[in-house]
Amino acid sequence: MTVETSTWVTKKGLAQMLKGGVIMDVVTPDQAKIAEDAGAVAVMALERVPSDIRAAGGVARMSDPTMIIGIMEAVSIPVMAKARIGHFVEAQVLEALGVDYIDESEVLTPADEENHIDKHAFKVPFVCGSRNLGEALRRISEGAAMMRTKGEAGTGNIVEAVRHIRTVNAEIRRLQGMREDELFVAAKELHAPLDLVRGVAAEGKLPVVNFVAGGIATPADAALAMQLGAEGVFVGSGIFKSEDPARMANAIVQATTHFDNPKVIAEVSTGLGAAMRGIALEQIPEGERLAVRGW
């Protein structure tokens, strides 16, 4: 029997198993337990949730391995962790720790302003953010086995995530209506490899699972993302910056499953306490927006 590990099928397969679920940002093993008990399909281990990163300023880096190991020991669900864009040594460290997925994330301060990590070179699968189809396909060609929208992390404001998932899906629909000879130009315009563009035109979806992230703060936000075509959601600051994190986490899980059932969303949204305090996009200076990091 030939046994092959870390294949493309197993890498993107784990993301397929996470579909219809909620991946939650956690900063301590205790928070990871709360997330698991609330029904999270995975946790993202990081040092500070995005809204605190935004408030603290300075350079945001990969988390302390002690904290990541503590979280891996605390829960039985998959554990993801973030590396800076282009910082392949942080990714090597995360792989050595044995995390289940690496997020090459714009939430941290980029380490390279030209190159992303060569994700094919790793055994651990990667998830990356995108704002549009071309960006998503470039990340996939570099080896990303899962995608997510960028949204605008740490704001509790879903407007950017909505823009990004609508853009990706509208661009996919546009490709589907094209003749074969028009796909060459489309690939050029998208700055994406032709074979990936052809695949998307034929299948009507990305070749990997696509989640929505960045600004989800309520059960209705999660259901909105799902109705717009997300295959699952990441929730960062929205849970542990709310009044009652365990209840909010559980309600977002329920709303993600029953995204097309308004009665259920109404039921789980009742009496949740305050959601995180949000920030309007106009209040964030251009230079402090995270979604524009990466290209």
Add this chain to the structure above:
Amino acid sequence: MKIGVLAVQGAFAEHLRVLRGIGVDAVEVRLPADLDGISGLILPGGESTTMRKLIHRWGLHQPILDLAASGAPLFGTCAGMILLAREIAGGEEPVFPLLDVTVERNAFGRQLDSFEADVAVPILGDGPVHGVFIRAPVIERVGPDVDVLARLDDGRVVAVHERNVLATAFHPELAGETRFHRLVATMAAEHDDPGEGSGRRPHPTRRTARPAS
């Protein structure tokens, strides 16, 4: 004949696609009402801790046990197999204790240990099944009434069958494999319309045996 796929979380779309690809009517099951009129149920891969909560929260537990008790086939892959086991190593509560086995979650380790390997499954014919194992469970103990359908080279059990319940540690739905789904569809059709010899109801033309005088 309709087969349901539990769609509270996980890779349910892949199972729906395989079922529809072999011409079977397939529906998503999120609430008890979705179970009406189905002749079999697939429990997909996903996170068993999440699926367990959603099953209880939305009242699916007893209706699914009732469906199994009626003789309709149930098929679990990966997390679905964990949901069907009578015992879970480490002492977690079982969900649907229908298979007399003990499963160990994440038995091969973390994602870095996920793998692909061809597995012989004799009841499906000579061609092996391409097994995709993702943070997969394994069966540690097999009860006396359970048929082992497949083992790895090291002897570990990765597919089992007991009465109307089937389970695999791997994902046929990710490997272009349709034989398990065809088997489930056949079992579901037999459940709907049992023929002579099924023992579930007497055939109209069958004579009952008379005691020898």
